Amino acid sequence: MDAQAPIQHRYDDVVEKIADYALSDTVFSQDAYDLAGYCLLDTIGCGVRSLQFPDCIRLLGPQVPGLEIKMGARVPGTNYRLDPVTAAFTIGVMNRWLEFNDTWLAAEWGHPSDNLGAILGLSDWLSREKLARGASTISMQEVLDSLIRAYEIQGVLCLQNAFNRLGIDHVIFVKIASTAISCRLLGLDKEQTLAAVSNAFIDGHALRTYRHAPNAGTRKSWAAGDATSRGVRLALISATGEMGYRQALTTPKWGFYDAMFGGAELRIPSPFGQMVIENILFKVPYPAEYHAQTAVEAAIKAHHILGSLGRAQSEIASVVVLTQRPAITIIDKKGPLNNAADRDHCMQYMVAVALLFGELKSIHFEDAFATDGRIDWLRTRIKCQENPDFTAAYYDVSKRSIGNTLQITLNDGSQIDDITIEYPIGHKHRRHEALPLLVEKFRENTQHVFCETRVEEMISTVLDVQVLAQLSVPAFMELFENSSFKRPDARLFG
Secondary structure (H helix, E strand, O other): OOOOOOOOOOOOHHHHHHHHHHOOOOOOOHHHHHHHHHHHHHHHHHHHHHHHOHHHHOOOOOOOOOOOOOOOEOOOOOOOOEOHHHHHHHHHHHHHOOOOOOEEEOOOEEOHHHHHHHHHHHHHHHHHHHHHHOOOOOEHHHHHHHHHHHHHHHHHHHHHOOOHHHOEOOHHHHHHHHHHHHHHHHOOOHHHHHHHHHHHHHOOOOEHHHHOOOOOOOHHHHHHHHHHHHHHHHHHHHHOOOOOOOOOOOOOOOOHHHHHOOOOOOOOOOOOOOHHHHOOEOOOOOOOOHHHHHHHHHHHHHHHHHHHOOOOHHHEEEEEEEEOHHHHHHHOOOOOOOOHHHHOOOHHHHHHHHHHHOOOOHHHHOHHHHOOHHHHHHHOOEEEEEOHHHHHHHHOOOOOOOOEEEEEEEOOOOEOOOEEEOOOOOOHHHHHHHHHHHHHHHHHHHOOOOOHHHHHHHHHHHHOHHHHHHOEHHHHHHHOOOOOOOOOOOOOOO
């Protein structure tokens, strides 16, 4: 052996495990594929619905006005043809904009469907390039496989690794999962995948600044699009043969653990499999931060109880929301709320709207609606308190509940009965309620863009996963094209 040759260490164990799983030949259960179909349908529906909001549309499309890629990736609900990095960003922004896509809660929080930006954007671009060469395209079976894997990587990393305590945003896990799965879709070998994932860890990482007062803002609605597109970019860089970094995590002082994670090590408490897709939390029917879902449901019940008693909301003296510790950390807000992104992360605002109007929809977070003075009047009467039992059940792996109790006192000192809801409708324990509502949610989200016949074709195609799996990605994406989409005016520079 040449004494001068450098020692080639293994990559860090976490990077090895992620790469091995991403490239594995694992065959998942039928239940996992069925749920992946619902996740796919729901996420695309959320993205199409976002096209009703000008603040979202202005961020979409090519970075250079008018640029179109001949074999570019399509974007559901539009007529864009984009390079895969920009397509991933655009799809990711759309999917996340309304705080309505599915959720995963553990030590860290997140939205595994954020990875669909990378998966669809890259798969369609690759497939159209292959078609032009007469090669076989990527199938929707591979998209479903990739989706399950992306959910699993992000979700398992969330289980015991809390970056929120360090001020780092959860989209770090979107970037890592999207990088690994993009390598799989590109057909990269293990060495290239290891290199890409190591680069994802040493990349710059977003702070949670934009999720909390006084800085809460719309970046939280495009942060995941940024992360999933960065995953595609890092995989494409690795495809050129660019090197990786074998001790990206463990190098003293300069490695990820010391520089970004307070010297702690990432924990992977269970092998990568299909656990996350099996336990994913769907958002049905409220476009609200997930820790408030049961509080909103309880508030809507309280709205109807007050009506049946002949009592008005103006008679409310106080509302106490008994909740879990993460809700206190993320969405317990007082004082001015500056925009929709601020409001959909405010427990008091969401509960106030539900109490006043008996519903909570995306439009209720917009500036025009928020000017209703009754909302802020009621918001000042709502207080959050931690219920330690709810916090314990939240972290209990056998429960994973997201409980909230509403205690309402009226001006005359009387109270309505406490309303407690432990599991939101989208939880695994209430899945029988959730799945039909997800289909209705998709219809509502897409009906402003597509005709009824097309919407029903989308539903029947996606939810019959045996049929779906046989489709090519280009055929699937054509189903969601909108040739009449009106692109915004070209961006002005200078």
